[in-house]
Amino acid sequence: MSLRILEPGPLALVEDLGRPGRADIGVSPSGALDRSALRLANRLVGNAEGFAAVELLLGGFAARFETPAWFAVTGAMAPLTLDGAPIDGNRAVHADAGATLRIGAPTAGIRSYLAVRGGLDVPPVLGSRSTDVLSGLGPAPLRAGDTVALGPEPPEPVGLVDFVAVDAPAGGVVTVRAHLGPRADWFTPAAVDAFFGHEWELSADSNRVGSRLDPVRERAHLAGFEPRTGPLLERAVTGELPSEPMVAGAVQVSPDGRPTVLLADHPVTGGYPVIAVVADASRDLFAQLRPGQRLTFRHA
Numbered sequence: 001m002s003l004r005i006l007e008p009g010p011l012a013l014v015e016d017l018g019r020p021g022r023a024d025i026g027v028s029p030s031g032a033l034d035r036s037a038l039r040l041a042n043r044l045v046g047n048a049e050g051f052a053a054v055e056l057l058l059g060g061f062a063a064r065f066e067t068p069a070w071f072a073v074t075g076a077m078a079p080l081t082l083d084g085a086p087i088d089g090n091r092a093v094h095a096d097a098g099a100t101l102r103i104g105a106p107t108a109g110i111r112s113y114l115a116v117r118g119g120l121d122v123p124p125v126l127g128s129r130s131t132d133v134l135s136g137l138g139p140a141p142l143r144a145g146d147t148v149a150l151g152p153e154p155p156e157p158v159g160l161v162d163f164v165a166v167d168a169p170a171g172g173v174v175t176v177r178a179h180l181g182p183r184a185d186w187f188t189p190a191a192v193d194a195f196f197g198h199e200w201e202l203s204a205d206s207n208r209v210g211s212r213l214d215p216v217r218e219r220a221h222l223a224g225f226e227p228r229t230g231p232l233l234e235r236a237v238t239g240e241l242p243s244e245p246m247v248a249g250a251v252q253v254s255p256d257g258r259p260t261v262l263l264a265d266h267p268v269t270g271g272y273p274v275i276a277v278v279a280d281a282s283r284d285l286f287a288q289l290r291p292g293q294r295l296t297f298r299h300a
Helices: 035-044 189-197 280-287
Strands: 002-007 011-015 053-057 061-065 069-077 080-082 085-087 093-095 100-103 108-116 147-149 174-180 199-202 210-215 250-253 259-262 274-278 294-299
Touching: 035 053, 035 069, 035 108, 035 280, 053 061, 061 108, 069 100, 100 108, 108 280, 174 280, 189 274, 189 294, 259 274, 274 280
Parallel strands: 174 294
Antiparallel strands: 002 061, 002 147, 011 053, 053 108, 061 100, 069 093, 069 108, 080 085, 080 100, 174 274, 199 210, 199 294, 210 259, 250 259, 250 274
């Protein structure tokens, strides 16, 4: 049983729930950025929640089922067709051998998840089939012409629900819950207040390693946008911080005062002070934020 990739889109990766607990050997957890979407897709087709699936960025994806298969697409809201006929996301769909699935550009969110019954059967590395884009561990990004093997039939049946009601990824200002970080005292009280009290804007220079944040730019009347003027996060302690362990969700602040939220493929150590740590329940939000989208942090 196999899935043949016809068009991978901008970036299509194999991801499961990652390889946690290996920071002592320098390996990040990796895994799906939107863990809830991956879990739902797998449950819909009767897989265990952690089975490997395709994580694809910004649509433009097409694949052909070489054998009959059940599949589900979750995550970003995107147009879906099977052999040209529209289908719904967030439900199990059966494909005949030779059928072609297409996933278009999302209207909300940016990452979609394609789970196929049996899971993607690629060789595991350190206990996970996930691709880590920072270290290069795991399978290479999917390319046109790749054939991906599917695993054996799982014991659980395909879910009986016709459709799962899931809210579309938020398109406005997103509220993120966060705890004070271990180096919050390295910043002035005004900087901590600014971090939690102002809106931030997702930079286009963001990826699976981390989401970079910029101060919001306000629109000028005829001249486009005003320059970014703050709030930048001023440090109270200006000395050099020795590298220390990092976790997913840690919010590092670079010397220019801009925060970066570390995500699944983050380095396991870092030398920038951590002002806050995103609550685990809010981490998946960063998988679906679009460049330019605004967010605000609130105390968890």
